[in-house]
Amino acid sequence: xxxxxxxxxxxxxxxxxxxxxxxxxxxxxxxxxxxxxxxxxxxxxxxxxxxxxxxxxxxxxxxx
Numbered sequence: 001x002x003x004x005x006x007x008x009x010x011x012x013x014x015x016x017x018x019x020x021x022x023x024x025x026x027x028x029x030x031x032x033x034x035x036x037x038x039x040x041x042x043x044x045x046x047x048x049x050x051x052x053x054x055x056x057x058x059x060x061x062x063x064x
Contacts, residue, residue: 037063044056
């Protein structure tokens with residue numbers, strides 16, 4: 001039977017940190033993409049480009 005000391009480093013902690021870091025980065029990237037699409041949508045409204053507006057709003061719905 002394997003014994004683990006209370007304060008010794010655990011491999012699962014490294015895996016947990018890695019997973020948390022990956023989740024954080026994925027969330028940051030997703031938020032960046034959302035913001036870029038929102039900015040493009042704002043520009044399509046100024047340009048009165050209905051076709052591109054509809055396309056971008058669909059993209060935003062898919063990632064939200």
